Amino acid sequence: MAVNLKTLTHNEDLLSGGHRACAGCTGANILRQVMLTAGPDTVVGSATGCMEVVTTIFPYTAWKTSFIHSAFENAAATISGAETAYRALKKRGELPVEREKINFIAFGGDGGTYDIGLQSLSGAMERGHNMLYVCYDNEAYMNTGIQRSGATPLGAHTSTAPAGTVKQGKEQNRKDLTSIMVAHNIPYVAQTTPFHWKDLATKVEKALAVDGPAFLNVLMPCPVGWHFDTAIGQDLAREAVECNFWPLFEVENGVYTINKKPKEPTPVADWMKKQGRFKHVFKPGNEHLLEASQQFVDAQWEKLLKLEAMTNS
Amino acid sequence: MEQKLVALSGNEAVAYAFKQAHPHVASAFPITPQTEMMHKYAEFVANGETDTEIILVESEHSAMSAAVGSAAAGARTFTATSSAGFALMWEIVYITASLRLPICMALVNRALSGNINIHCDHSDSMGGRDAGWIQLFSENAQEAYDNAVMAWRIGEHKDVRLPVMVTYDGFIISHTADALRMLPDDVAYKFIGDYKPGYALLDVENPITVGPLDLTDYYFEHKADQIAAYAKAAEVVQSVSEEYGALTGRTYEFCEEYKLDDAEMVMVILGSSAGTAKDVIDEYRAKGVKVGLLKVRMFRPFPAAYIAEKLAGRKAVAVLDRSASFGGFGGPVFTEVRSAMYGRQVPVRGYIYGLGGRDFDLGQVAKVIEDLQKVAAGGKVEDVNLLGVRS
Numbered sequence: 161m162a163v164n165l166k167t168l169t170h171n172e173d174l175l176s177g178g179h180r181a182c183a184g185c186t187g188a189n190i191l192r193q194v195m196l197t198a199g200p201d202t203v204v205g206s207a208t209g210c211m212e213v214v215t216t217i218f219p220y221t222a223w224k225t226s227f228i229h230s231a232f233e234n235a236a237a238t239i240s241g242a243e244t245a246y247r248a249l250k251k252r253g254e255l256p257v258e259r260e261k262i263n264f265i266a267f268g269g270d271g272g273t274y275d276i277g278l279q280s281l282s283g284a285m286e287r288g289h290n291m292l293y294v295c296y297d298n299e300a301y302m303n304t305g306i307q308r309s310g311a312t313p314l315g316a317h318t319s320t321a322p323a324g325t326v327k328q329g330k331e332q333n334r335k336d337l338t339s340i341m342v343a344h345n346i347p348y349v350a351q352t353t354p355f356h357w358k359d360l361a362t363k364v365e366k367a368l369a370v371d372g373p374a375f376l377n378v379l380m381p382c383p384v385g386w387h388f389d390t391a392i393g394q395d396l397a398r399e400a401v402e403c404n405f406w407p408l409f410e411v412e413n414g415v416y417t418i419n420k421k422p423k424e425p426t427p428v429a430d431w432m433k434k435q436g437r438f439k440h441v442f443k444p445g446n447e448h449l450l451e452a453s454q455q456f457v458d459a460q461w462e463k464l465l466k467l468e469a470m471t472n473s
Numbered sequence: 474m475e476q477k478l479v480a481l482s483g484n485e486a487v488a489y490a491f492k493q494a495h496p497h498v499a500s501a502f503p504i505t506p507q508t509e510m511m512h513k514y515a516e517f518v519a520n521g522e523t524d525t526e527i528i529l530v531e532s533e534h535s536a537m538s539a540a541v542g543s544a545a546a547g548a549r550t551f552t553a554t555s556s557a558g559f560a561l562m563w564e565i566v567y568i569t570a571s572l573r574l575p576i577c578m579a580l581v582n583r584a585l586s587g588n589i590n591i592h593c594d595h596s597d598s599m600g601g602r603d604a605g606w607i608q609l610f611s612e613n614a615q616e617a618y619d620n621a622v623m624a625w626r627i628g629e630h631k632d633v634r635l636p637v638m639v640t641y642d643g644f645i646i647s648h649t650a651d652a653l654r655m656l657p658d659d660v661a662y663k664f665i666g667d668y669k670p671g672y673a674l675l676d677v678e679n680p681i682t683v684g685p686l687d688l689t690d691y692y693f694e695h696k697a698d699q700i701a702a703y704a705k706a707a708e709v710v711q712s713v714s715e716e717y718g719a720l721t722g723r724t725y726e727f728c729e730e731y732k733l734d735d736a737e738m739v740m741v742i743l744g745s746s747a748g749t750a751k752d753v754i755d756e757y758r759a760k761g762v763k764v765g766l767l768k769v770r771m772f773r774p775f776p777a778a779y780i781a782e783k784l785a786g787r788k789a790v791a792v793l794d795r796s797a798s799f800g801g802f803g804g805p806v807f808t809e810v811r812s813a814m815y816g817r818q819v820p821v822r823g824y825i826y827g828l829g830g831r832d833f834d835l836g837q838v839a840k841v842i843e844d845l846q847k848v849a850a851g852g853k854v855e856d857v858n859l860l861g862v863r864s
């Protein structure tokens with residue numbers, strides 16, 4: 161599939177400006193990029209969270225497509241209902257407008273996806289709905305004030321697992337949700353970032369083309385929760401890939417492809433250093449946290465390489 | 474028009490009624506005693522008797538959520554549950570009404586946990602009484618069927634657009650074979666009509682945003698609109714019921730009256746227990762005791778003025794609740810009725826009975842009637858009483 165910048169930029173921007181995302185938020189980039197590829201014949205659902213809140217403050221909406229928000233933990237179930245309605249109405253020739261295809265996309269933050277919405281997501285994927293679920297992963301519950309989530313990395317400072325005098329931020333590693341989604345044996349699962357626009361657009365295109373459910377996990381640097389200068393969000397997305405913290409890969413019918421293999425991965429500490437949420441990790445006495453972070457990233461990467469080799473042999 | 478006389482359980486009767494509405498989508502998760510209703514419906518689908526798409530979700534929370542997505546997309550949609558399943562849906566039960574989605578639900582009444590208990594009481598429906606759904610209670614399979622046919626017309630009415638819950642007592646109605654008359658499919662569908670949603674997500678040419686963030690500047694106005702909708706809903710329940718009565722010969726109002734005209738004392742009750750109460754009322758009538766019954770069919774919207782009118786001038790009223798409102802002043806029906814009777818100078822007493830499926834027997838009704846006579850004669854009976862429980 162060939163995604164071309166020129167064609168993409170000629171597509172209608174389906175998320176209008178004027179939404180209330182913070183300066184430097186990379187979330188709106190994700191929404192816009194996904195929608196540029198998906199196009200107007202799309203029904204969008206969203207979990208409660210930053211992206212829903214900043215795009216739909218009544219009486220305004222940034223969405224130029226059909227959009228539904230119902231609750232925090234049920235974006236997947238809600239969109240699975242809309243997708244089923246589509247099939248049911250189509251079967252009877254009762255659709256309000258005839259379209260060759262309508263896309264069904266659910267967006268959820270890491271909280272709404274890794275944690276409270278995991279059951280709803282798992283059910284929808286297992287049932288095989290023709291839908292794409294996009295997790296925008298900013299690695300904490302940002303909308304409610306930066307609380308830790310299952311996606312928060314080891315050592316990160318959050319409001320509920322803060323760095324203090326005896327505790328040093330989150331004490332656990334992040335959950336590997338992408339693998340959990342792969343274990344659902346759905347036709348398409350991938351990871352990407354908003355910096356890698358071509359990769360992202362290609363993956364959205366592939367995800368929407370498959371017959372059945374697809375899942376995209378998109379890393380989303382958040383200046384407010386990660387504490388970085390608003391200018392460098394996209395750089396942090398790029399660097400997360402360069403240090404193997406967030407590999408770009410896809411799993412098509414069980415077959416892994418790593419889309420980018422850094423020749424010489426940068427130390428994960430370099431990436432962490434640019435984020436205030438890890439400031440304490442660099443203090444004397446916390447070297448073990450840095451080591452553990454690097455070890456975790458290395459182990460995950462090794463595993464990924466093996467999975468790629470194994471599924472391609 | 475011929476209405477076939479059939480023997481069906483309440484669950485089967487409601488499954489038939491829903492099938493006759495030709496819904497596009499159903500989503501549900503199993504819980505006793507609702508299970509058989511969905512088994513029956515799944516059989517219809519498996520045998521090609523209907524082409525409803527059933528979403529076999531992984532929880533009731535998702536059942537309600539998928540139903541919201543489906544209805545917002547523009548499809549006629551139903552779900553069914555009981556007890557803990559309904560409790561798990563709770564957050565989305567409110568959202569359904571607030572989004573004005575006319576989903577129908579069969580709520581097969583069962584006690585809430587804990588301790589876990591699979592038998593009938595009304596604590597599940599009562600827990601959802603403020604969620605914004607129209608609630609229609611049924612005394613037997615016939616009423617459950619009739620309510621389940623009318624529910625679509627009521628909820629989907631363009632001036633209503635609210636979800637409707639048809640409730641019937643777990644096991645007592647859901648699992649007991651009963652004789653009832655059913656409309657022919659074509660007649661039922663003609664009565665119900667095609668679904669015409671006001672807005673639909675699937676109308677991608679006219680995109681809408683559903684469920685936005687609604688803050689201090691607008692939320693209250695939206696709630697005011699919603700509050701106003703229930704008066705309209707009551708009118709529509711009335712008119713649809715009249716039309717249904719003309720079609721079937723079975724007339725329904727907000728409440729059913731039994732030997733009420735000259736009654737000095739009245740029992741107010743919901744659901745299957747009305748049958749038991751009627752029998753004992755007959756015995757007392759035979760002895761010359763002027764007692765009657767008011768069976769509440771529509772609990773939401775609560776027909777306060779209508780009920781107050783029916784109960785005005787009586788010497789004593791007993792309200793029977795098959796659920797407790799823990800820490801509250803009596804059960805929910807008692808609270809509402811007593812409040813509706815404010816300033817009417819009619820003594821109203823409350824009884825909580827039948828929790829967790831405890832048999833509601835003739836002796837309990839007799840006890841209430843004895844109490845009513847005492848109150849009517851100026852004697853003392855507590856405001857709120859427990860019935861049929863060991864001390």
Ligand SMILES: Cc1ncc(C[n+]2csc(CCOP(=O)(O)OP(=O)(O)O)c2C)c(N)n1
Nearest residue numbers: 208209210232269270271272300301302303
């Ligand atoms: C059932 C429920 N629990 C809690 C909340 C409060 N809540 C709203 S959004 C949110 C966090 C969202 O986090 P995430 O999904 O990561 O999205 P983000 O805000 O980071 O974009 C929380 C805890 C809620 N709305 N509903």
Ligand code: SF4
Nearest residue numbers: 182185210302382384
């Ligand atoms: S808090 Fe973070 S995720 Fe939320 S809008 Fe602001 S920058 Fe974006």
Ligand SMILES: [Mg+2]
Nearest residue numbers: 269270300302
């Ligand atoms: Mg988040």
